Amino acid sequence: MEKWIRRPAGLTALFWRYLITTGVVVILLAVLWWFGMTTMMRYGIVYPANTAASGVEAVAQALSSGELDTEEIPYFYRWALFDAGGRVRDPGNMDEKHLDYAEAALAGERGPQGMFYSQYHRLTQLPDGTTCVIQYDYSMPYGAEVLQRRLPEFQTCATVVLLASWLLAGAISTHHFAGLLRRDAALLTGATEAIAQRRLDVPITGRARVREFGATLKAMDDLRQNLAESLESQWGMEQQRRLELAALTHDLKTPLSVISGNAELLGEDALTESQRESVDAIFRSALRLQDYVAQLRTMTGSEAALSREKETVSLPALAEGWREVGQSLCGAKPAAFRCPEVPRLELAVYRGDLDRAVSNLLDNAARYTPAGGTVTLSVTADGETLTIAVEDTGPGFSAEGLARGEQAFYTSDASRPQEGHMGMGLYFAAQTAKRHGGALRLANTGLGARAELVLPIN
Numbered sequence: 001m002e003k004w005i006r007r008p009a010g011l012t013a014l015f016w017r018y019l020i021t022t023g024v025v026v027i028l029l030a031v032l033w034w035f036g037m038t039t040m041m042r043y044g045i046v047y048p049a050n051t052a053a054s055g056v057e058a059v060a061q062a063l064s065s066g067e068l069d070t071e072e073i074p075y076f077y078r079w080a081l082f083d084a085g086g087r088v089r090d091p092g093n094m095d096e097k098h099l100d101y102a103e104a105a106l107a108g109e110r111g112p113q114g115m116f117y118s119q120y121h122r123l124t125q126l127p128d129g130t131t132c133v134i135q136y137d138y139s140m141p142y143g144a145e146v147l148q149r150r151l152p153e154f155q156t157c158a159t160v161v162l163l164a165s166w167l168l169a170g171a172i173s174t175h176h177f178a179g180l181l182r183r184d185a186a187l188l189t190g191a192t193e194a195i196a197q198r199r200l201d202v203p204i205t206g207r208a209r210v211r212e213f214g215a216t217l218k219a220m221d222d223l224r225q226n227l228a229e230s231l232e233s234q235w236g237m238e239q240q241r242r243l244e245l246a247a248l249t250h251d252l253k254t255p256l257s258v259i260s261g262n263a264e265l266l267g268e269d270a271l272t273e274s275q276r277e278s279v280d281a282i283f284r285s286a287l288r289l290q291d292y293v294a295q296l297r298t299m300t301g302s303e304a305a306l307s308r309e310k311e312t313v314s315l316p317a318l319a320e321g322w323r324e325v326g327q328s329l330c331g332a333k334p335a336a337f338r339c340p341e342v343p344r345l346e347l348a349v350y351r352g353d354l355d356r357a358v359s360n361l362l363d364n365a366a367r368y369t370p371a372g373g374t375v376t377l378s379v380t381a382d383g384e385t386l387t388i389a390v391e392d393t394g395p396g397f398s399a400e401g402l403a404r405g406e407q408a409f410y411t412s413d414a415s416r417p418q419e420g421h422m423g424m425g426l427y428f429a430a431q432t433a434k435r436h437g438g439a440l441r442l443a444n445t446g447l448g449a450r451a452e453l454v455l456p457i458n
Contacts, residue, residue, distance in 0.1 A: 360425035
């Protein structure tokens with residue numbers, strides 16, 4: 001049977017093979033069953049089903065002539081004796097149910113009695129005046145009386161054996177053909193799991209036995225190859241971008257150091273008020289660019305710019321530093337800066353990262369708030385969560401900005417002017433929040449934008 005399914009077959013062909021194979025096996029079993037029955041009859045192990053019917057007249061004549069005694073009636077008949085009044089004189093070998101059948105026949109009932117095996121009757125007048133009712137049916141008796149008495153009825157048992165063999169053959173055939181489908185389904189499941197687990201460098205092996213499953217398996221292998229090539233290309237592009245960014249950050253360090261150093265030297269000279277403001281603006285811008293370079297180093301892995309250990313610090317002390325940054329940024333706008341009183345508690349944080357993240361939020365708010373606007377820094381705690389929120393009175397976020405604001409280098413929010421913004425501030429703030437086990441949330445308040453760092457209090 002296995003050799004028949006060597007080549008991939010369609011589902012329709014497989015179904016027909018299943019039906020034909022099962023049908024042929026059923027027919028063969030029926031032939032073998034019939035051959036076994038005829039062989040047993042040939043050797044006298046059992047007799048044909050009409051044995052009792054064909055011999056009943058001879059038995060009746062022998063009884064009526066006195067040549068045969070009732071005790072000599074063949075074992076495959078049932079018999080009972082009744083007197084002239086119809087009363088049972090000798091029940092013979094009949095049980096109560098068969099005696100009822102015999103009484104009905106004696107009373108004139110000519111039809112057969114019983115359900116599964118119809119019981120027929122032959123009434124015979126014996127020399128002593130009694131009536132012998134001989135009862136018989138069309139079942140196959142055993143060839144020996146001892147077998148007839150001790151074994152179940154042969155014909156029913158033979159039929160049960162045939163039906164059982166048919167069921168067993170059907171179950172085996174179904175299990176075999178279902179196994180073909182199960183093996184192909186296992187191949188598909190394994191291919192799906194390999195793709196889901198991103199084991200894309202390992203070819204999908206195995207040969208499907210069903211043509212449709214084989215086509216699906218090939219399509220999945222093609223998908224695996226395409227995904228592998230796509231990811232490899234994407235990885236190459238990421239590596240190239242990281243190298244370019246690493247080179248850019250390295251090249252920017254020198255000119256930024258020159259700008260910062262010269263700004264510091266200029267600040268030591270005697271300058272007019274307007275000149276000093278210009279020098280301070282140059283110095284602040286250089287510091288901001290240095291911060292951007294540090295963030296780029298973090299992203300490219302060119303420098304370990306992240307804080308390595310948490311520090312236990314006072315929240316009011318942290319907020320004081322943030323307040324100074326906010327006042328400095330808003331003072332150059334000019335814009336109003338507000339910072340309500342913060343809770344008095346201590347917490348463990350990556351201080352450098354958190355300072356930079358809050359400074360980025362303040363820088364964004366000050367940049368997008370028009371002159372005369374307001375930037376508000378609020379710090380609240382509810383026992384389990386610390387919320388650091390920065391609100392501005394600028395144009396707010398667009399729908400795209402709310403959805404993609406945390407992505408690195410995202411600067412296409414047309415509702416908020418860029419002014420050389422690199423799209424790194426919100427990205428770094430989001431990464432810092434995740435590192436603390438929290439999240440960055442962006443929203444519009446109706447008066448402007450709101451960005452908040454939600455951190456667990458450890």
